[in-house]
Amino acid sequence: MNAHLVRTAAEGRRHGPRARLRATARSEWVKLWSVRSAPAVLGATAVVIVLGALVLCSGYRSGWASMSASERAAFDPASTSLRGIEPAQLFVGALGVLAVTGEYGTGLIRTTLAATPQRAQVLVVKGLVLGAVVWAVTTASSFGAFALGQHLLTGPVPHAELEDPGVLRAVLGGGLYLTLIALFGTALGALSRSTPLGLAALFGVLLVLPLMVGLLPSGLADGILPYLPGEAGSQVWHVMPPSPHSLGPWQGFSLFALDVVVSAGAVLTLTRKRDV
Amino acid sequence: MIEARGLTKRYGRQTAVSGLDFRVEPGRVTGFLGPNGAGKSTTMRMILGLDLPSSGSVTVNGRRYRGMVWPLHEIGALLDARAVHPGRSAYNHLHSLAAANGIPRDRVDVVLEQVGLAAVARKRVGGFSLGMSQRLGIAGALLGDPGILLFDEPVNGLDPDGILWIRTLMRSLAAEGRTVLVSSHLMSETALTADHLLVIGEGRLLADMPLDELIARDATDRVEVRAVDHHRLAGELRTLGGEVTLRPDGTLLVVGVESAAIGELAAARGHVLHQLRDVTSSLEEAYFRLTEGSVVYRAPVPA
Amino acid sequence: MPTDTSGTPVPAARARRPPVPRHAPVTPLSRGRAVLASEWIKLRSLRSLRATALSGFAFSVGLAFLVCSGFQARWHTLGAQAQAHFRPVDTGLGFLQITPLFFGALGALVVTTEYGTGQIRGTFVATPQRPLVLAAKALLVGLLGFGLALVTVSAAFLLGQSRLSGATPHASPADSGAAGAVLGGALYLTLTGLLGLFLGALARSTAVAISALLCLFTILPVLVNNLPKGFVWRHTVPYLPSNLGFSLWHSHVGFLLRPVSAGCVLALYVVVTAAAGMALLRTRDG
Numbered sequence: 001m002n003a004h005l006v007r008t009a010a011e012g013r014r015h016g017p018r019a020r021l022r023a024t025a026r027s028e029w030v031k032l033w034s035v036r037s038a039p040a041v042l043g044a045t046a047v048v049i050v051l052g053a054l055v056l057c058s059g060y061r062s063g064w065a066s067m068s069a070s071e072r073a074a075f076d077p078a079s080t081s082l083r084g085i086e087p088a089q090l091f092v093g094a095l096g097v098l099a100v101t102g103e104y105g106t107g108l109i110r111t112t113l114a115a116t117p118q119r120a121q122v123l124v125v126k127g128l129v130l131g132a133v134v135w136a137v138t139t140a141s142s143f144g145a146f147a148l149g150q151h152l153l154t155g156p157v158p159h160a161e162l163e164d165p166g167v168l169r170a171v172l173g174g175g176l177y178l179t180l181i182a183l184f185g186t187a188l189g190a191l192s193r194s195t196p197l198g199l200a201a202l203f204g205v206l207l208v209l210p211l212m213v214g215l216l217p218s219g220l221a222d223g224i225l226p227y228l229p230g231e232a233g234s235q236v237w238h239v240m241p242p243s244p245h246s247l248g249p250w251q252g253f254s255l256f257a258l259d260v261v262v263s264a265g266a267v268l269t270l271t272r273k274r275d276v
Numbered sequence: 277m278i279e280a281r282g283l284t285k286r287y288g289r290q291t292a293v294s295g296l297d298f299r300v301e302p303g304r305v306t307g308f309l310g311p312n313g314a315g316k317s318t319t320m321r322m323i324l325g326l327d328l329p330s331s332g333s334v335t336v337n338g339r340r341y342r343g344m345v346w347p348l349h350e351i352g353a354l355l356d357a358r359a360v361h362p363g364r365s366a367y368n369h370l371h372s373l374a375a376a377n378g379i380p381r382d383r384v385d386v387v388l389e390q391v392g393l394a395a396v397a398r399k400r401v402g403g404f405s406l407g408m409s410q411r412l413g414i415a416g417a418l419l420g421d422p423g424i425l426l427f428d429e430p431v432n433g434l435d436p437d438g439i440l441w442i443r444t445l446m447r448s449l450a451a452e453g454r455t456v457l458v459s460s461h462l463m464s465e466t467a468l469t470a471d472h473l474l475v476i477g478e479g480r481l482l483a484d485m486p487l488d489e490l491i492a493r494d495a496t497d498r499v500e501v502r503a504v505d506h507h508r509l510a511g512e513l514r515t516l517g518g519e520v521t522l523r524p525d526g527t528l529l530v531v532g533v534e535s536a537a538i539g540e541l542a543a544a545r546g547h548v549l550h551q552l553r554d555v556t557s558s559l560e561e562a563y564f565r566l567t568e569g570s571v572v573y574r575a576p577v578p579a
Numbered sequence: 580m581p582t583d584t585s586g587t588p589v590p591a592a593r594a595r596r597p598p599v600p601r602h603a604p605v606t607p608l609s610r611g612r613a614v615l616a617s618e619w620i621k622l623r624s625l626r627s628l629r630a631t632a633l634s635g636f637a638f639s640v641g642l643a644f645l646v647c648s649g650f651q652a653r654w655h656t657l658g659a660q661a662q663a664h665f666r667p668v669d670t671g672l673g674f675l676q677i678t679p680l681f682f683g684a685l686g687a688l689v690v691t692t693e694y695g696t697g698q699i700r701g702t703f704v705a706t707p708q709r710p711l712v713l714a715a716k717a718l719l720v721g722l723l724g725f726g727l728a729l730v731t732v733s734a735a736f737l738l739g740q741s742r743l744s745g746a747t748p749h750a751s752p753a754d755s756g757a758a759g760a761v762l763g764g765a766l767y768l769t770l771t772g773l774l775g776l777f778l779g780a781l782a783r784s785t786a787v788a789i790s791a792l793l794c795l796f797t798i799l800p801v802l803v804n805n806l807p808k809g810f811v812w813r814h815t816v817p818y819l820p821s822n823l824g825f826s827l828w829h830s831h832v833g834f835l836l837r838p839v840s841a842g843c844v845l846a847l848y849v850v851v852t853a854a855a856g857m858a859l860l861r862t863r864d865g
Contacts, residue, residue: 019378020345027376034368035361056806063807071807087798090790098786107359111416114324114353115376117342196627196785207797208677215646215673217653218661275327 024121027112028129038095042137045091049141049174052084053149064157076240078160078167081149082142082174085237089181089206089230092134096185097198099130104193109276119271127186127264134182139175142237146171166239169249173236176253180233180260181206187263191270206230226252229259277302277455278323278424282332285318285479292318294479295332300457302423305450307470307487308459311567315479316459317355320428324353336424348377348420354427357409362402366393366412369401370419379420387415392441406433414442424455431465443469467559477567491562499535501528502551509547516541527551611715614706618715622723627688635681636731642674643739654747666830667750668760671739672732675764675828679771679796679821682728686720686775687788694783709860713780717853720776721769728768732761756830763827763838770842771796773849774820780856796821808834820848 032038060080067075100123103109116122146162153159160167184206189198210231213224222245225231233256235241235249247255278300285293293315300306310316321327323334325341333340336351344350360369370384388394391411396404401412410433417425427446431439446469450456457474460466466473473490475483483490503509506528510520518533530538535554542549622628650657650670657665690713693699706712736752743749750757775792782788800821806812816822817835826832826841836844 023346023376023378027372030368030372030375031361031364034365034372035363037363052802056802059803059806059809059811062811063809066809067807083802086802087794090793090798094786094790102361106361107356108361110321110324110326110355111359111373112376113326114355115348115373117325117344117347196789199786199789203793203797207793208680211677211797212642215642215670215676216649217657219653219656220649273328275321 020118021121021125024116024118024125025129027116028122028126032099032129032133037098038133041091041095042133045088045095045134045178046137046141046144048088048091049082049084049138049145050148052087053081053145054152056080056083057149057152061152061154061157064155074240075158076238077150077153077158078146078164078170079238079240081146081153081160082170082237084145085138085142085174085178085234088138088141088178090203092138092178092182093185093202093206094199095134096127096130096182096187097189097202098195099126099186100189101193101195101198104276105195113276120268123186123190123267123271124264127183130186131179131183135175135179138178139172142171142174145174160239164239166249170237170239173249173253177233177237177256180253180256184229184260184263187260187267190267191263227255229256232256277338278334278336278457279338280319280323280332280334283319283322283329283334284331285315285322285327286330292479293322293476296476296479296481298474298481298484300424300455300474301472302455303450303453304471305446305456305458305469306472306474307466308457308474308476309461309463309466309563310459310476310482312461314476314567316476317428319476320353320355320426320457320459323426324351324355346377346420348373348379348422350420350422351424351426352417352420352422353425354410354413354417354430356428357406357413357432360401360409360412362400364401365398366401366404366415367397369412370415373416374419377420383419383421387418390418391415407435407438410434411438414445422454425449425457427456427458429460430458431460431462439465463558463560463563475563475566482566487559490566491557491559493562497531497534498555499530499533499538500551500553500555501530501538501549502526503528503542504548504550509542509545512541512545513538529555610708611711614708614711614715615718617702617705618712618719621693622689622716622719625688625692627692628685631681631685631688632727635678635685636727636734638681639674639678639731640735640738642677643671643735644742646673647671647739647742651742651744651747654745665748667740667743667748668736668754668757669829669831671736671743671750672760672764672828674735675732675767675824676800676821677797678731678768679824680792682724682768682772683775683778683792683796684789685724686772686777687779687782687792688785689716689720689776690779691783691785691788695785710857713777713853713857713860717773717776720772724772725765725769728765728772729762732764732768736761759838760828760830763842766842767824767827767845770845770849771820771824774852777849777852777856781852781859795819818844820845823848 057080060075064072103112112122113119150159150161162168162171185198185202188201189195192198192201206229209228210225213221213228216224222243226243226245226247232247232252235247235252238246238249246252280296280298283293283296284291296319308316308319318327319334322329323336323341336344336347341347341351366388367384370387371381373379374381374384385394385397388397391414393408393411393415396408401409404412410430414427414430417427430442430446434442443465446456446458450471458466458469467487470487472486473483474481475490485493501509506522506526510522510528513520513528513530513533516533516537519531521529523529535552539549539552541547542552647670650665654662693702702712703709736757740749740751752758752761775788778791779785779788782791799819803812803816803819804822806816813834817826822835823841823845826835826838827845832838835841
């Protein structure tokens with residue numbers, strides 16, 4: 001090859017798989033922050049998590065007098081302040097799906113894969129970059145929601161401290177759960193390669209499935225419900241188990257993590273063979 | 277260099293590309309011609325490792341694309357100019373591509389300048405015209421300063437200035453010793469840029485030869501003559517074995533007698549000639565001869 | 580030389596090609612009918628709509644079958660309290676907590692697919708009377724949606740009840756409240772279809788519209804329904820679309836609104852969203 005073809009373009013090139021990985025991560029980082037949707041959705045996620053604490057904790061404070069003794073005994077102040085996670089999972093899940101399907105929709109994926117033919121690496125790094133950002137934002141929001149919620153729970157209403165058993169785990173668990181949701185969305189987006197299909201799959205599993213199972217006779221429902229991905233995963237941000245049949249916090253979280261790993265594995269085997 | 281061996285792609289029962297063997301050599305512009313649906317884009321996608329061949333192989337600098345670690349340093353491609361996130365700025369689009377291949381960030385400014393988009397670098401791509409998107413796609417191809425360039429229909433949507441610009445660009449890239457493969461369905465444009473041609477039809481290779489040779493191959497050379505006494509000249513040319521047609525404007529179209537022989541005959545017989553000109557056939561005519569019968573989408577001829 | 584209807588000669592070049600036939604004279608009625616016809620053709624030929632409608636039907640009927648079969652098989656294992664609280668109509672129609680998502684998505688897709696593909700520009704070029712376009716879509720979604728909803732809810736009801744027999748209480752269409760619940764359920768689904776349509780017109784994006792529907796119909800109810808029933812709760816939560824719908828088909832409304840007023844409030848939601856959609860349609864570009 002002619003010597004004059006080697007020019008400034010090659011200067012940044014380093015050798016070895018670590019350099020390749022770093023380059024892919026930088027590219028995905030630039031892509032994530034250079035469209036308005038990611039910061040907007042992440043901002044909305046933070047707002048919803050904190051807003052959930054505001055609405056629910058003030059709701060319990062004002063309605064405490066009308067609650068029965070058994071309802072009061074079942075009240076979990078820590079996870080009540082964290083329940084903004086339930087609507088927030090819509091945002092981070094959609095962000096995960098769109099991170100992949102957006103590229104397929106525009107055809108940008110062809111440019112991306114022409115620049116980095118290591119497809120598995122592109123998808124894994126895309127998930128990790130998004131996951132890291134989602135983790136940082138949602139963990140910080142969980143702490144904010146917890147602080148605000150406990151501040152609102154005054155007078156006769158019990159409140160929680162971070163030092164209480166299981167509370168710090170639950171607050172940290174909020175960020176971990178939402179991070180897994182984003183990764184689950186990324187995997188389902190990569191499997192379906194279509195925004196509506198990916199969203200339908202994600203929210204079908206997370207939101208519709210538990211509602212469906214809840215319609216069944218209680219004996220049957222109790223046997224299925226705890227093992228559904230969203231139900232299992234959300235134990236990690238609860239201090240008191242929501243039902244006697246619930247899995248343990250880390251047990252449930254591991255099961256959800258396994259679901260995510262399995263769907264990611266399916267993606268990685270498929271992408272090798274698929275045309276784009 | 278790009279090399280295809282027995283390259284075949286089937287989608288279900290339909291064969292898009294079948295048994296292509298070709299080499300795209302450096303130092304010249306290779307035109308990739310064929311009617312719509314002939315398999316040009318499929319072939320380009322297989323070169324870039326986007327689609328996997330059903331059988332056969334295609335290599336870039338002797339290696340399969342999927343095995344390349346920093347491909348943009350070796351090959352740059354413009355596939356679909358609209359395949360950009362509309363919300364991203366031109367700069368950030370190129371920056372993410374540069375980052376993916378360890379290309380220094382200053383190259384982004386260099387290529388934006390080179391394609392004439394420096395002024396709109398920070399604007400969202402969604403507002404770009406097709407011509408501007410096309411320039412952005414070309415900037416992406418040039419980013420890694422690669423030895424091989426692939427352009428799929430690069431002049432689509434460009435204005436005459438843009439067309440001239442890309443023609444000059446491709447010629448100079450080839451002159452620098454790079455490999456340039458340009459697909460097109462515009463004959464006149466290809467005739468002006470390409471040195472070598474690959475022609476495919478219905479997924480099969482129809483021709484792989486220099487442009488001049490393709491045009492000259494089984495082309496019938498004709499000579500156009502304008503003479504004051506064209507009736508007498510026509511008769512004399514026929515006796516020499518020429519096939520002569522008289523056009524309504526009085527021009528004679530001669531096949532089978534070379535222009536030198538016609539000139540000598542005219543001088544010997546005292547003819548006054550106003551014009552004596554060789555007519556070579558065009559790329560378009562050569563192309564139609566090749567692809568006849570292999571056009572996949574053909575509109576019904578209006579009655 | 581050829582002449583037109585009034586007898587005036589027309590130039591040969593124009594006469595050679597027959598003019599595109601046009602309904603004359605143009606009245607608001609004929610304009611409306613033309614828009615309706617055009618929207619109907621589009622609706623009919625959209626594959627994603629058919630898929631959504633079909634999967635909504637299959638989902639509802641299948642879930643009713645599954646749930647009722649489950650109760651039939653497990654009836655003897657249920658406690659006395661659970662048996663006493665069992666209402667065959669409510670259980671059989673339980674799918675109505677989820678099916679609104681399908682109808683909402685159906686309505687939203689009617690608009691958002693046009694924005695997604697850019698076809699909306701062609702639509703508005705053909706009919707610059709934008710609110711008329713949206714109204715035509717709404718009329719079709721309302722009529723077809725009600726038909727589809729009635730068929731879906733009735734079929735699911737009949738199949739579900741047919742699974743219940745022996746000791747398990749079951750309902751027949753003639754039972755008091757059964758027909759009302761089926762009709763209420765169909766009305767609820769129709770109104771969510773229209774709500775989806777106008778949300779789609781506001782959002783102009785499938786992803787945003789469907790996320791909004793998910794928020795309204797699955798997340799908000801789970802979040803707030805079990806809060807203590809204080810003063811604020813009683814004046815806000817019963818007005819959530821999902822709870823208004825619940826009032827329309829469920830026999831146990833508790834703190835929620837009565838069916839007729841619930842139906843009216845839900846219709847009001849649709850009207851307000853429609854007004855917002857129409858107003859924005861006039862002012863927005865594209």
